Amino acid sequence: MSDQPSAVDPPTGVEPDLAHHGDAEASAGLIDLAVNVRRARPPAWLADPIAATLTDLARYPDPAPARAAVAARHRRHPNEVLLTAGAAEGFVLIAQALRGVRRPVVVHPQFTEPEAALRAAGHPVERVLLDAADSFRLDPSRVPADADLVMIGNPTNPTSVLHPARTVAALARPGRVLVVDEAFADTTIAPGHPGEPESLAERRDLPGLLVVRSLTKTWGLAGLRIGYLLGAPELLSRLAAVQPLWAVSTPALAA
Incomplete structure (x- = not known):
């Protein structure tokens, strides 16, 4: 793949296995922080x-209390929260609900599931590959101006790079859906910045922003499947329309 500043690379040649996860390689004595194998329970x-x-x-799940709790956590209104069966379901909902996008772009290195979900839904995915020689730093100008769906992780799996919030926010614009995977945001710290530095979870001013969050990484809940999306109500409504009824179980809602 080209590493020129303006390059956008369509997948070519021998393709990586987008379904391969690091837990397939984890063994005794090996800690892989990119997958849910670092906490036994x-x-x-x-x-x-x-x-x-x-x-x-015996009763159907009631998502209202959990949605309210998540909203309060991120200083948002409950209608700006969509609960999902893990972040993985969020990626599938995005891919299925936004079939009308013309130029979806995934910024790599990146968790493979967002691109896999797009491809499974028939999207012609393009990749912007960040440069290892530049410590995988994000240059917003490398993302095509006419990309109407952009997906990026922050912090990024597997590089652990934490992009500045202002740099990621520069990718937002009218007519574009910007998906920021913050599954590991609650593991980040920075001097003088308690909480989650560089997170966009509380930003309500960025057009088309969708923040993906997960509760499975930090708390050993991979088998329970619980996550959520944060964004504008009208955008979340499009995703909710393709979500199965009662997608999040009662135990997951308790988490």
Whole structure:
């Protein structure tokens, strides 16, 4: 692939296995922070309330309390939150609901599932490959101006690069959906910046912004499948329209 500043690379040649995950290689003594294998079980303070829901499975899940909690966490309105069965479902909803986009671009290195979901939905994906010699720093000018769907991770899996929020925000513009995968945002720290530095989760002023979050990475909940999307209500409504009913289980909502 070309590393010229203006290059946008369509997938060519021998393609990587987009379904390959690092946990397939993890073994005793190996810690892979890019996948959900670093915690044997969720902590008791989390596991116990989840287990308590098992006596209440006869009723359909009620997502309202969990949606309100997530909204409060990110200083948003509940209608700006869409709960999902993990971040992976969020990528599938985006790919399925936004079939009308003309030029989807994925910024790499990147978690493979966003591109895999786009391809499965028939999207002709283009890649912007950041340069290792430049420490994989993001240059917004490398993303084509007419790209109407852009997907990027921050911090990025597998490089662990944390792009400045202002740099990622520069990718937002009218007529474009900007998807920022922040599955690892709650693991980041920076001097003088408590919480989640460089996160866009609370930004409501950026047009077309969709932030993808996951609860499975930090808390050992890979088997429970729980995540959420943050964005404008009208955009989330398009995604919710293709989501199965009751996609998030009662135990997951308790988490």
